[in-house]
Amino acid sequence: MPDADRPQELPARLLTDPEMINACRLRDFARVFRLVKTRAGIYPSMIARRCELTPSRVGEVIAGRRHLLHMDVIERIADGLRIPGHMLGLARRSWETPQALVVTERESQQPSEPEETPTSLPGPDVDSILALATRTSLSPATLEAFRSSIEDYWRRDNQHGGEPLRPAIVGQLRHVVGLLKENRPPAIQHGLYGIAAELARLTGWTYFDARQYNQARAYFTEALHLAKEIDDRQFMANVLACMSLQATYQDKPADSLALVTAAQDQARSAIGTTPRVLSMLSMREAFAHAALGSQARTHEAIKEAHRQFERIGQSDPDPAWVSYFDEPKLIVDTGIAHGRLGEAATAEPLIADALRREDHSNQRGRAFHAFWLARTQLDQGKLDQACYTATEALESASTVSSERVTGHLREFYDQLAPSRQEPVALAFEARLRALLPPVSGSPHP
Known part of the structure; x- marks a missing residue:
């Protein structure tokens, strides 16, 4: 590869420039490419080669005629232009992690003299330290700490929106997925899969809330795969319900109905599915029927949602992810379903x-x-x-x-x-x- 095309770090002054930071946060690649050209001397043909894009596609992006939304393309841009992952809402890229220090034996050692530790040498990065600590002490308490952080993410998402949280959520997701590659006791491994599935769903939700639907679907699909590994059918139903709601936003009511029907099938086949979960799914079904303009079926689904909600008992073992579906939520969703029907x-x-x-x-x-x-x-x-x-x-x-x-x-x-x-x-x-x-x-x- 010619030197001009070899991936190299962008100038620090560009990576810290507020305009570049904002363009990356918004994934405004027209601005990103223009800034890279003017501030780093990397021209469109070089951008195309580094990011495995065609020159015409890069030109269309710069002209504002094309938008880049697919996750694999965004990752290629990050790697090809050496844009740190967090700036684009991605996990830490492999090239961001410092190489492990190579320790060589000195030719002439003085055993009697204590060796000083050079203060200038870099230590392991934070992710490596956390991974090492987790390997030695992963326990049920650690799993609860992960679950607690997810609850906090959801709370902050409701208060402030999920986009600012996304880099942290994705980073934790990749960290937990990495932990799954190691041998664990079955109960710990099962818990890790559940945590990873919820982090993937939460990431998908932040993209959905930002109307970045392709990325949302990719993470929802990842959540489904993770939940399937532990046969958590209630959670799979929850993810499918999220995908059904997204389909209504994409003006795909038939897909919305198919997805929520699949969600209900998963929930009914699971052992111990609670009335609250079934009520939430019936309300999502009502949304799908309303998007299709079917008044009778919308009303039937609303009636079923209320019937299931009335069955909720104080001792029902509801999953944590459905706790938001309380009585005010049932009522407002009922109103929205009627509103969608006109x-x-x-x-x-x-x-x-x-x-x-x-x-x-x-x-x-x-x-x-x-x-x-x-x-x-x-x-x-x-x-x-x-x-x-x-x-x-x-x-x-x-x-x-x-x-x-x-x-x-x-x-x-x-x-x-x-x-x-x-x-x-x-x-x-x-x-x-x-x-x-x-x-x-x-x-x-």
């Missing part, structure tokens, strides 16, 4: 009631549900109420990194088109511009 008058009081009762720390959930309340109000011609509610949703959305929520609020702005010059609509537009950044290439907020 039954705004039925949906509005349900969503409003749930908003009054749900946890105020879940900023993303409150923004998402307030959007749906505003939409049902607008569908009924209640313009003032709808704009007031949407503004409340904006306040919550501005504290959370969630393209899924901000995308909904921009959709609401589009729905205001017939009333765009009304004072309340103008006030909402002003607040939207103030609180949410504009979408590149969009003519409106």
